[in-house]
Amino acid sequence: MWSISYLSLITYQFLVLSILPLYFSKITITKNLVLKVSLLIVAPPVVLFAFIGVYAVAYVILVVSFLIYQQTKRWRNIVHVLFTIVLAVMADHISSLVVYHLSNGMEAIITSPLVQLVVSMSILFILVIVYKRLFSYFAGWYMFEQYIIPAMIPLLLMTIVFMYTDIVLMDDLSFIKSVQHNVFFFVIYLMLFIIIIGFFVYLVIKNIHIKQKEMQLKEFNSYVESLEDINRDMRKFKHDYMNILTSMRHFIDSKNYSELETYFYRHILQTEENEQAHEMAFSMLNCLHIASLKGLLTTKLIQAQTLHVPMHVEIVEDIDRIALDEIQLNRMCGILLDNALEASKNATEPWIRLAFIRMDGVVLIACVNTFSSNQSHELKVHEIFKEGFSTKGEERGLGLSILRQMVDASPKLRLNTKINGNLFIQELFIDEERV
């Protein structure tokens, strides 16, 4: 039974199981990696298979998952490993059926490993293409990554356990019958799977909408609060106004003009400037007519105030519509500002400037901030978008790479990034819909 062809069939299967996930995860396959894969992943299970049978798959799942995590630092890519196994088993079963039906029961063809190999390879090839297409289609969807993939992983694991118990329990005597049986079950299972995922997606979308509404309400409240603050400031200023004038009167009466001058420049102009800057930051938001974005900016302005980062928002012309999904727009602005706040708060001279500028056929969101430059290493633009890049260590710095992904996925977005001395400049162009 341990013929060469049989061995090569097993080797092929394990090779497929380990290489395909790497391909799906967009890891560039180098010679080094192939060597690693064949030594670490393909060889041991081939041996293991002889002793523990199909359970060797568990080993493959573990090691490939680990390797992918090590290479990409994203545990979500594990979904590719699981899907590959499901696809491979499907291909295998379908090919058994196809071969059986096409061969008119000729024993020689059915048991020939070569025929099996070729047919299952071509079926797998088709399945892989379909999967890849579907995945890249859904990957542009922003909830996919965050909600659906994590839900898929346990479901897929269950599927695999189910499939393999089925295979283990398979009756050797009536091989083709049980294969038929299996395929039948798999199809039912797959349908159930899709229904569950669909239901889940529905729930998630609903949940997100509720959360979004809550967020909007919260942000709107903070906007109202800050308006009240400004109102209070105004009242205070009006009250102070009289005091200031009377205090000046003292200098004028005594004709002490030089002291009046210093008093005027030192005290009066200074306080006025401070208050105006504070007011301006919020009053600029008047020209913005996208409620949720206004809320977001208010939150960030308040956040900047507590971090003692002067933040200026420039919206000179009315912005009532930006041709982008509102949630996506808010997310992108949030990333830009979070990043700016994070980078600028440690700078020697922290400040942030954000502008919404309407130009011909395009809205430009420009965000400029200072950052603390590291003497030993000059920061480069290309390092920033690397996943997991952050000046703050792990689990952060995902923001900018998400931003980049979102821009890449949309034909009407463009993002320019520039580092100029200790200034970090991002320009996000959003094309208006062409009529």
Add this chain to the structure above:
Amino acid sequence: MKVIICEDNVVQLEHIKKTIENYALMEGNGIEIVLTTTNPNEVIAYEKADCYFLDIDLNHEMTGLMLGDMIRKRDPLCNIIFVTTHAEMTYLTFMYKIAALDFIIKDHTGMLQQKVLTTLKVAYEKYLQIGQQQAPSQIQIRANGYTRNIAIQDIYFFAASPTLHKIILHLENEHIEFYGRLKDFKEAHVSMYQCHKAFIVNRQNIEFVDHKERVVYFKNGETCFASARLIKGLK
């Protein structure tokens, strides 16, 4: 160089006018104020000047931004300088939309005169340069709301986006994204070389090429891939 000043505060207007006039008289280099006004419509009615000093808040239905925008559309080369109070300062908007030369903050009266003069000198320098030099090797990048000329030696590489017709141009410390096809830049200059389906590199800025792993390293530490067939051209 013809100068126009538009400012709603007559005292300020007079102040800036005096400053420039005195300077022009002393230097005698052909700087001439052709119009001072508080009414932006007069600026538009006037044919054409080379340098504009505009107040941002004009106390008129037309703001400084709108006026600047109109002037810029009519004459892409003129110098526009904005005079503003500290609180009205919307720096980025004027930079991106009108490509303003500079800003003069009028809150600090003592510094106003000096700032007007330094800005005027810069404007004059730029005025002299117009039509004089044509940079020898540049590539022009155009996209909605964005036009820029980039010198060849600043280009590191062009990277195509896989599915959409977008290109990201990588400079030393800047990424610029625009619409286009990669092949349009293949012939842009002799030092450009397409080393991969998705990359055109500038040979001038390559640090070294790893032929084994097929990776191109640039002077700023950035990398891109080269295909097995095309890497041969990168000796």
